[in-house]
Amino acid sequence: MSKIVCTIGPKTSDLDSIEKLAETGMDVVRLNMSHGTHEWHKAVIDNVRQINAKGRFNLGILLDTKGPEVRSGDVKAPIKVKRGQRFVWTVRKDFDSFDDSTVDVSYDDFVNDVHVGDTLLVDGGMCSFLCTEKTETDVISECIDGGTLTSRRHLNVRGKSASLPAITDKDWEDIKFGMEMNVDFYALSFVKHEDDVARLKKYLVENGCKALVLSKIESADAIHRLPQILKASDGAMVARGDLGAEIPVEDVPLIQDEIVHINRTLRKPTIVATHMLESMITYPTPTRAEVADITEAVRQGADATMLSGETANGSFPYKALTVMAKVAKSVVSRDSAMSQNDLFSPMTPSPLGDGLKDSRLDLAYAASTLASRLNVAAIVVFTRLGNYAKLVASTRPRCPIIALTPDADLVRRLTLFWGVKSYELDFSDDPEETIARAIVLLLEKGHTSSGDNVVITSDMLVKDKNTVNTIQVRRVR
DSSP: OOEEEEEOOTTTOSHHHHHHHHHHTOOEEEEETTSSOHHHHHHHHHHHHHHHHTSSOOOEEEEEOOOSOOBBOOOSSOEEEOTTOEEEEEOOOOGGGOOTTEEEBSOTTHHHHOOTTOEEEETTTTEEEEEEEEOSSEEEEEEEEOEEEOSSOBEEETTOOOSSOSSOHHHHHHHHHHHHHTOSEEEETTOOSHHHHHHHHHHHHHTTOOOEEEEEEOSHHHHTTHHHHHHHSSEEEEEHHHHHHHSOGGGHHHHHHHHHHHHHHHTOOEEEESSSSGGGGTOSSOOHHHHHHHHHHHHHTOSEEEESHHHHTOSOHHHHHHHHHHHHHHHHHHHHTOSSOGGGSOOOOOTTOOSOOOTHHHHHHHHHHHHHHHTOSEEEEEOSSSHHHHHHHHTOOSSOEEEEESOHHHHHHTTTSTTEEEEEOOOOSSHHHHHHHHHHHHHHHTSOOTTOEEEEEESOOSSSSOOOOEEEEEEOO
């Protein structure tokens, strides 16, 4: 019911590894465009397509843009910095004049963005520095927390976002590549304003692309415009690593809860990401706090949880995925048995009210309630655009939602939604024939067996061109 997104990296990019991840519980493949060439990512996509073509899995593909990252430059050798040490960050390019306490920064406006008294974080806080003075080209700082600096480290200023465009030139090239490869989702990094999202969505529509745009909430500026950004987006990713570097770390769980809640009222998917099983990059078992973290994300109602380095380059990718799948399954199965639980309770209408109400929402709730009371094997939804399946998913029924559509691309775009298992099915002009085909498919895939009841709901199971909303209960024979 709860979905899992896995980042593909050097350890898991071959055909067999991706198939093993799919067998272990992966629903969506994440391509991190901060690493790898287009050729490398194309090879991964080709492998995913090959697996999907076998018919056992329908893996979605998510392209995650690099975004306007600020990074330190190359260093000749790792630099050890100690508390109290003076350290210089510069936009100068006269590298030969640098000593062991000077590193260049990739972003020319860095000096204007940083002010005296600001805290500079390296890789989200592995080292930290206090800005004590500035020149036209240099930020002079004092080390607060020491550590070892290596090349191309990620830099954040606590409580601030860099004044860079949300979509860089590299991002546009990667987005065009994604369109050529027909990816299903774009995760837009460092979104600061809803206009960033609208710009990308407009570009995709103009080019005939139906991929969904997910906003990555990871900058301080985004927090002040959460409702507007989430309303403009097709979904969101809570990118807790960079978010925790830009806002106080104790606020991150509260912001996560707020994002999930707003998106549930908007009936849009949320991915909770970063550090979910970080220890399993190195160790074969998780910390108990990590298990509690996954549990909390699922119980909040997030549609998906995500693994990053754990599956991209960790030592135990399949063990990490197994842990995530087992924990999520345990949460959902326990909560299914509880009648009064937040995970399965209806959400109130959106507080961002645009005055519109989908008339099919009441039907979706009715189908969900009926399925729960009759303890059916599945809810079967016939959909051409996917909207009806998303509405049913938002009601959080206690059984799988089988979404059937004649659109092969839509099958993959539904992989991210809570509880939805989607398949391609040609619709007949005769509703009874369409239902008969659906029952055969459900039996073949093992979603039901003879004697089970299923709830069938649709707004298109009629012979003429009129739209009639229907709910049916059928016994499988």
